[in-house]
Structure formats: structure tokens, C-alpha cells
Amino acid sequence: MAEILATGDAMQRALALLGAGEIVAIPTETVYGLAGDATNGGAVARIFEAKGRPRFNPLIAHVADMAMAAQIAGFDPLSRKLAEKFWPGPLTLVLSLLAKSSIHPLATAGLDTIALRMPRGFGGELIARLGHPLAAPSANSSGRISATTAQAVAGDLGARIPLIVDGGPTPVGLESTIVKAEDGRLRLLRPGGIAAEEIEAIAGVELQRGGKAGVEAPGMLASHYAPGAAVRLNATEVMPGEALLAFGPERAAHSYRAAAELNLSPAGDLREAAANLFSHLMELDRSGTATIAVEPIPQQGLGEAINDRLSRAAAPRDMPLG
Template sequence: MAEIREAAEAMEPALALLRAGEIVAIPTETVYGLAGDATNGAAVAKIFEAKGRPRFNPLIAHVATMAMAEEIAEFDPLSRTLAEKFWPGPLTLVLPLKAGSAIHPLVTAGLDTIALRMPRGFGARLIERLGRPLAAPSANSSGRISPTTAEAVADDLGDRIQLVVDGGATPVGLESTIVKVEDGRLRLLRPGGIAAGELEAAAGAALVRGAKNGVEAPGMLASHYAPGAMVRLDATEVEAGEALLAFGPRRARNAGAAVAMRNLSEAGDMREAASNLFSHLQALDRSGAKMIVVEPIPHDGLGEAINDRLARAAAPRDSGASYK
């Protein structure tokens, strides 16, 4: 089983594993990431293996400085403006991959672009010490609920990795927002920890939503972020035996019939709801209910990202590769 070590004591053990081509679960401000040297193909392959992640789903490469980012990708003026405004932080930029970059092709899933992010905290210090970017998707089995605590990582991946760095509960609780500048326009590929309105204000232009060419970035598979239970959205009534993911002060009809209930935010606060989303889904999944029903959540601000994750959690689950 994986060892869980406090962040204050974990730097040297994490570095030793990464330098040896192993993978390590680390805290970031968004969710916990499963990190490996992005220039080492064997290490990147271990990420895919541990997660059961489909190889056509690209990974985010995490950097510690703009100088490191510029060795990997070509920055247009708008992307640079966004990096200067929001890095370090929960924003991922999809950029043209620079010729001769040391990033291993497994990270990009064969695309000619690279998804880059600059994290805060332990992850940034780790990358700076390593001197190389880290590929670090969420530290969970592919398609399942993203972890926001070290314990959630260990419960899921503890028999597949050696070390989980414990930095406490993640403050944002949602994955990063992913954007791409295309033909001078800013395209939102995945809503996340930075609301669309903040990006539009910084860019001085409206966002275009969705990808033009299928899966261009992580988190774009139709079915993703899913618990073991099925999920029903916009529920106005709870049936016997269901678990309830609530929002705000008012309850769905027959809420008392729920076998378990968690409220994302009693006050209807979107930041609180975002930070609680994955941990509350995990708690309800452990209740044994076959169905988790979700009360309606507004789509404004961070609600866009919350509803995106819930829609993917509720999507049909056929034999897609996300669930290996």
C-alpha cells in the first residue's frame, strides 16, 4: 500500500521516486495529481497504467516558471496575457508544442499541442527542484471522482503507487479551467476553477465554448468524474433508497427518504460548492445507494464547471475505455 507522508516531510522521498522514473500522488490547489516526469516515457506510461486511462486522452504538463513553459510551447500574445494574469493558479492553456520539446509524445496523445499549467504550493516547489515538467492528471482511476484529500487517493490507488503526499484538503476542489486561443479567439475546452467571466474580463472578449476537433484536452470524454452509483441531475423529488446531493437551503420533495445526504453549500455559495463537490460525491457513493440524485444548481460563475462535472458523472457508461 502507498505510504502517506505530510508535505513538510515528503519533498526528498518524492524527488527520489520521480528521478527513478516512478510516479507520486501530490496535492495541488485544484485536486490531487498523479505526477510523473513528463519527459520520461516510462514514467508517463505508469500514469496511464495506474489510472487505467485511455491513451487518446492527453495529459496536462505542469511547470514551475514561465521560462520552463517557454521551452515547451509557443505563446501567442493573448495566451501570454492569461498566463501573466492567472499563473500560478487553476488555468490550463493549450498551446502549440515547440519543435524539439523534451515532452514525451505520450503526454500529448499524438496532438501537436500541449496543455500547460503552473500550480501553486508543493507541486510548484517539487517541479522546481526536479528541474523538469510533471505530467499530473487527477490521482484517481480514470473516469472516476477526482480526489481532494490524500485519503481519497490512497483508497483508490493505494495498491498501485508508492507515495501519496498529504497537503490537506485542496482549496479549489475542481480541476483547472482549460482554454485554447484559436484564430485569435479564446475557446473554452473545459470549465473549471476559474470562472468564464474572469477569463472574458482578462481577454476583453467572449469565450467560444467547446472543441472543434474532438478530444483536445483532458476531461473532455463524455463520461467522466463518475461515482460507482448512477447519477440523476436536476432532481426535484427523492425516491426511497436514493442518496441526495443537495444545494442551498431548500430541499427536494421527500428528501427525508434519502439514505444519505450531503449539501454542497447551505448558503448557495458556488466556491464552497466547488470545493465540496468531489468529496461529497465520494461520501454519498460510500452510502451504498444505487442512485445519487442532485438538486438543481445554477449555471452562472463556477456553476458552469460544477454542472459540467455532474453532467459527465451522469453520462451513459457503456464499455468506454474510461472505466478500465
């Protein structure tokens, strides 16, 4: 089983493992990431193997600063403006990959673009001290619920990786928002920890929804973030034996039938709901129910990202978009 070390004790051990081409689970502000040196093909391959991730699904490369990012990707004016405002933080930019970049081709899944993010906290310090960007998708088996605690990582990947860095529960609880600028336009490829409205306010342009045909960035598989149980969305009543993922102060009809119940936010706070989403799904899944009924979640703000994750959790498994 993986060794688990608190952030205050883990830096040297993590650096030694990453420098040797190993992979390490680390906390970020969004969810826990399964990190490996993005310039090392063996390390990147270990990420795909540990997760059981399809090789056509690209990885985000995480950087410590703009100088490191500029060695990897070309920044158009709009992307640079967003990076200056939201980095470090839960925003990923899909950018043109520089020919001189040292990113291993396996991390980009053969695309001529690269998804870049600059994390806060332990992850950012780790990258700066390593001196290399880290590929770091969510630290969970491919397609399953993302981990927001070290214990969740251990329960899923603990037998496949050498180290889990424990930074406590992640504060955002959703993966990063992914956007791509093209010819002065901006496309939202994956809603996430920064609401679309915040990005539009800085960009000065409206975010167009959706990608083109195929997978352009991580998190674009139709089935993703899925528990073992089936997920039923926008439930206005609870069927016998279902678990209930509730939201707000008012309950769906016949909520007394629920075999288990957790509320994303009794007060109806979308930020609290986002932080609780994956951990609550995971706990309800452990109840043994065959179906998790989910009460309606508002679509505005972070609700767009929450509904995106829930729709993918409810989708037929392993179906790509496009």
C-alpha cells in the first residue's frame, strides 16, 4: 500500500520519487492529482497504467510559473489575459504546443495543443522545486469519482502507487475549468472550479459551449466521474431503496424512502455543493444502493460544473463525446 505523508513531511520524498520517474498522488485546490514528470515518458505511461486511462485522453501539464509555461506553449493575448487573472488557480488553458517543448508526446495524446494549469499550494511548490512540469490528472481509476481526500485516493489507487501526500480535503472539490481561445473567441471545453461568468467578465467575450468532434482536452468523455451505482438526475421523488443526493432546504417527494441521504448544501450554496459533490457521491455509493437519485441543481454559476459532472456520472459508461 502507498505511504501517506502530510504535506509538511512529504516534499523530499515526493521529489525523490518524481525525480526517479515514479508517480505520486498530491493535493491541489481542485481535487487530488496523480502526478508524474510530464517530460518523462515512463512516468506519463505509469499515470495511464495506474488509472486505466485511455491513451487518447490527454493530460493537463501543471506549471510553477509563467516562465515555465512559456517554454511549453504559445500564448495568444486572450489566453495570457486569463492566465494573469486566474493563475495560480482552477483554470486550465488549451494552448498551441511549442515545437521546442519537452512535454512527452504521450501526455498530449498526439494533439498539437497542450492543456496547462498553474496550481496553488503544495503542488505549485513541488513543481518549482522539481524544475519540470507535472502531468497530473485526477487521482482515481479512469471514469470513476474524483478523489477529494487522501483517504479516497488510498481506497482506490493505494495498491498501485508509492506515495500519497495528504493535504486534507480539497477546498474547491471540482476539477479545473478548461477553456480554449481561437481567433479571439473563447470555448468552454469543461466547466469547473471557476464559473463561466467570472471568465466572461475578464475576457470580455461570451464563452461558447462545447468542443469540436473528438477529445480536445481532459474530462470530455461522456461517461466520467461515475460511481458504481446508477445515477438518476433531477429527481423530484425518491423511489424505494434509492439513495438521495439532496440540495437545498426542500426535499424531493417521498424522501423518507431513501436508503441513505446526504445534502450537498442544506443552505443551497453552490460553492459548498461543489466542494461536497465527489465525497458525497462516493459515500452514497458505499451504501450499497443500486441507484442514486439526485435532486435538481441550479444551472447558474458553479451549478453548470456540478451538473456537468452529474450528467457524465449518469451517462452510459465509456462513451466519448463528438
